[in-house]
Amino acid sequence: MIRAQPILLVVDYNLSRVADVRQMACYAKTRYGAQSLLIRPAPTDVDRAICDDVIDLNPRDDDFVEKAFVALAPYRSRLAAGLVFSDNAVQSGALLLEALGLAVDSGTLAEGAFSKHAYRSLEQRHRDIFGPQGIMVPDCAPIRHLADLREFAVRHPGGFVIKPSCEGNNRGVVTMRQGDDLAAVLKEVSTYLPDGVICEEFIPYRREFSFDGIGSLSFITEKISATGRYPVELGQVLPARITLHERNTITVAGRMANLLVGQRNGPFHNEIKLSDDGHRAAVVEPNRRPAGMKIWTIASLVYRINLYHLWVDQAFGGEIPRELPQASRQAATVMLGVAEDTDVLPAMGADASVLLDHVVLPSLQGRFPSLRNGDLELHEFGWLPAQARRIHAVPRDNADFIAQVCLTTTREDIDIRDLAADLQTAWKASFHRYVRRSCIGQVVDVAQCNG
Incomplete structure (x- = not known):
């Protein structure tokens, strides 16, 4: 008797995670002989290429679980494992997997990992537990009108942050200071209202980290962020350079966040700020999904273990390690911007090897004379613009970067944070000097500019 081929169900994915979905689908086929089925709104040819089958449904629809349950009827007997891979689907996707009888973390508690307001409400409800653990619980309020904004500003004259309640890509976050134009900022975030x-x-x-991992397996990533009005993420660094007591503080905060949002076996990415003395922390936001900005990619380079494969193993009921191997090197994801405001066209498929290998790397070696061949490697360069748009020289959100790259070094005497900062500087100068000059007019089509 021929056994029916099992199916791995993937419920949606965030923006640029195509390669991650592809590798998990390939791994499931190789390791478990499983086909892959993707649920995604308005699927494209790319979606159809990375999975064996695709269902067109929006996880944000009120009746998503009911619609998906019906649409999955032909596949139900073969569904063996499920993954929820987007912020939009974190709750509805978990509820769907529960309805299908597939292993998943709590669907009810997942609301706290989708809505920032829901999470802050949970913190407020349990502040008598958070306080003694050294975890700050920030005051929070929903904003619907200018009057709400003014009332909150009066309560917090020292400053506050305004941001979308349900946006997982670091967009729309604005730091407010005394005297700022409240009406102007409300207009700026009006699209999220x-x-x-x-x-x-x-x-x-001042310092920010993320508590990342899957199941009980965890590691801590150091975030490099811009200062000023727009606290945009400029890079991520592994391993984080922290003391043992700082690690313990971050871990306690990260585990507390996981408890509130129902994380038990699945992935998590909890953003956490740490006091200068390392004894107090505050959760910026929790996430029940793999980290963005290639954090799981640089983790694989540092710890020599593939977390995406482990996630698939866990979904199929397998045991995964409880601890990571010793770090083998330093790694960073570096966001690459522009030196002046620039209009760009879509950039998928462009080759930047000439620019990186012959211009940017030599520039870094000039700044760090002790670097030898093989000490420094660049991995997984990618152009980011998915559509024509304006990119600002001073980034306002994560869309204000033209590319990203992962950087590794085996040198322990060099701080990779310094390498990352210099890489960003060298890239900006090189991009405008060698790339823009070779294009006609003010609009840059980086798919046609290869250095």
């Missing part, structure tokens, strides 16, 4: 906008008390800690 239908799904909710919140104000949060300013967290007075």
Whole structure:
């Protein structure tokens, strides 16, 4: 008797995670002989190419679970495992997997990993537990009108943050200071008002990290962020350079966040700020999905273990390690911007090897004379623009970058944070000097400019 081929169900994915979905689908086929089925709104040819089959449904629809359950009827007997891979689907996708009888973390508690306001409400409800653990619980309020914004500003004259309640890509986040134009900022975030906008008390800690992992397996990533009005993420660094007591503080905060949002076996990416003395922390936001900005990619380079494969193993009921191997090197994801405001066209498929290998790397070696061949490697360069748009020289959100790359070094005497900062500087100068000059007019089509 021929056994029916099992199916791995993937419920949606975030923006640029195509390669991650592809590798998990390939791994499931190789390791478990499983086909892959993707649920995604308005699927494209790319979606159809990375999975064996695709169902067109929106996880944000109120009746998503009911519609999906019906649409999955022909596949139900073969569904063996499920993964929820987007912020939009974190709750509805978990509820769907529960309805299908597939292993998944709590669907009910997942609301806290989707709505920032829901998470802050959970924190407030349990603040008598968070406080003694050294975890700050910021004041938070939903904003619907200018009057709400003014009232919150009066309560927090020292500053606060306004941001979308349900946006997982670091967009729309603005730091407010005394005297700022409240009406202007409300207009700036008006596009997010239908799904909710919140104000949060300013967290007075400078350093930011993320508590990342899957199941009980965890690691801590150091975030490099811009200062000023737009706290945009410029890079991620592994391993984080922290002391043992700082690690313990971050871990306690990360585990507390996981408890509130129902994480148990699945992935997590909890953004956390840390006080200068390392004894207090505050959760910026929790996420029940793999980290963005290639954090799981640089983790594989540092720890020599593939977390995407482990996630598939866990979904199929397999045991995964409880601890990571010793770090083998330093790694960073570096966001690459522009030196002046620039209009760009879509950039998929462009080759930047000439620019990186013959211009940017030599520039870095000039700044760090002790670097030898093989000490420094660049991995997984990718152009980011998916559509024509304006990119600002001073990034306002994560869409204000033209490319990203992963960087590794085996040198322990060089701080990779310094390498990342210099790489960004060298890239900006090189991009404008060698790439823009070779294009006609003010609009840059980076798919045609190869250095």
